[in-house]
Each structure stands twice: as structure tokens, then as C-alpha cells.
Amino acid sequence: MIMINVLLALMVIASFLLAIPLHECGHALMASWLGDKTSRSEGRLSLSLPAHIDPVGTLMCVILAFQPGLPVGLGWGKPVKTDPWKMRVGANTGVLLVALAGPIFSLLIGFLVALLVRLVPSSLFVEPFLIRIPQFLLVFANVNICLAIFNIIPLYPLDGYQVLYTLLPSRQAVQFAKSATYGPLIILGIFFLLPFLAQFAGGGLASFPLFHLSEYIWLGAINLVGLASGPLPTDLIHLYLFNIPAGS
Numbered sequence: 001m002i003m004i005n006v007l008l009a010l011m012v013i014a015s016f017l018l019a020i021p022l023h024e025c026g027h028a029l030m031a032s033w034l035g036d037k038t039s040r041s042e043g044r045l046s047l048s049l050p051a052h053i054d055p056v057g058t059l060m061c062v063i064l065a066f067q068p069g070l071p072v073g074l075g076w077g078k079p080v081k082t083d084p085w086k087m088r089v090g091a092n093t094g095v096l097l098v099a100l101a102g103p104i105f106s107l108l109i110g111f112l113v114a115l116l117v118r119l120v121p122s123s124l125f126v127e128p129f130l131i132r133i134p135q136f137l138l139v140f141a142n143v144n145i146c147l148a149i150f151n152i153i154p155l156y157p158l159d160g161y162q163v164l165y166t167l168l169p170s171r172q173a174v175q176f177a178k179s180a181t182y183g184p185l186i187i188l189g190i191f192f193l194l195p196f197l198a199q200f201a202g203g204g205l206a207s208f209p210l211f212h213l214s215e216y217i218w219l220g221a222i223n224l225v226g227l228a229s230g231p232l233p234t235d236l237i238h239l240y241l242f243n244i245p246a247g248s
Helices: 006-033 055-065 091-119 132-150 159-167 170-198 203-207 209-229 236-240
Strands: none
Touching: 006 055, 006 091, 006 132, 055 170, 091 132, 091 159, 091 209, 132 209, 132 236, 159 170, 170 209, 203 209, 209 236
């Protein structure tokens, strides 16, 4: 029986609650720098959690964090509202840059924290309690990079939706905008309904990547973390999953 690693789940949730304000603040900073002060007037140019939290996006993270086997920090925050016509680079370019700012900011934070893991003294990796320090740094780095990868999915309210919207011709963009209403439901279906159905799918269908998208996002993120952290005294995956019961 696969057990739930409660401490790791709490680390993932805490990392997500720290990462989301940073991610959304990245959007707000870019919009403000481009000349649109809407985010500033709405209090989004801050690291205050209540200003950026989205209930459904946070619930998704909590459920994925407590899933047996591989806790993953995926979810979304409250979208940053902008006035494209106030941006000095033009409406479409401005929206595109604001949309890209969040994932890029999360990616940079993930890489910087992964570099910090490299600087952790080797002695901390062998102490059963002190190892929690590099473990949390690793989890925080991974969650930030997971958010960056997750947000390029072109579904509302993720950043990939705005990116694709700005790149599409006008007529196709109008048609694509109609999907925004169903975006959150589609995301929840992909990350919860499809993995559930995969349990009953036979043959090669059960291994279809879309059925395990959260695992692939996590795997991509942990490999990027490894590029920044370099070789560590212990294996990255072992460090991330540290303290999962032996019977799992």
C-alpha cells in the first residue's frame, strides 16, 4: 500500500504558498514597468498571500500534494488584471510580455534556490533532522519550476492561455477566447479525472503521457533543478521523497 508522506505534502503546500505571490508579482511588475498601473492600484504589486491566492488553484495543489506516491506542487493564483492599451509597447506585445513574466520569474527563482542547495554543507545531508533544510530548499525549487512549466499550458487561467491568445490571428483568437469559461474544468479533468480513468485503462493506453501529466511536469522540473544544483551528497529524487515509509 502506498502511504502519504504528510511532512513532504506540507512542504509542497508551503512552497506553493510562497511561490504563488512571487509568480503573480512577476506579472504585476512587468505590467507596471510597461506603463500599466492597474496591478499597482489593485494591490498586486506585493507579496501578500491574500492578494494573489485563488481558492480552486490552491485546492488543486493541496490535493496533488497529498496524493500517494509523488506529491506535486501544481495550481494557480488569481490572474493579474491589466489594461493592454496603457502599455507603451502596444496591447498585444504588452499582454504577451506580462504573461511570460510569471513563468520566467518562477523559473529564475527555482534555479537560484537550486544553486543554494549546492552550497548546503554535506553534513546536513546525513543528519536525520537537518536534512529537512536541503529537502525543503529542493522542494521549493522544484515547485517554482513546476509552476513555470505548468503555466505554459494554453488553458485559462494559466499564462499559456494569454500567450497563445496574443499569437493567434484576430478571428482565431476570438474563437479561442470562448474556451476560457471551461478552462479550470478542463485543467481539473486532465489532472484528476484522466489519472483516475488510467487505472481502468488496459494495455498501452494506461501509460499515455496525458494520463500522467503531473508526473511528467515534476520529472522535467527535477531534472532542471539537477542542472542547477549539480551533484549532491544524495540522489535528488531520494532527497525530495525523503522519509516516505519503507513499505511504500
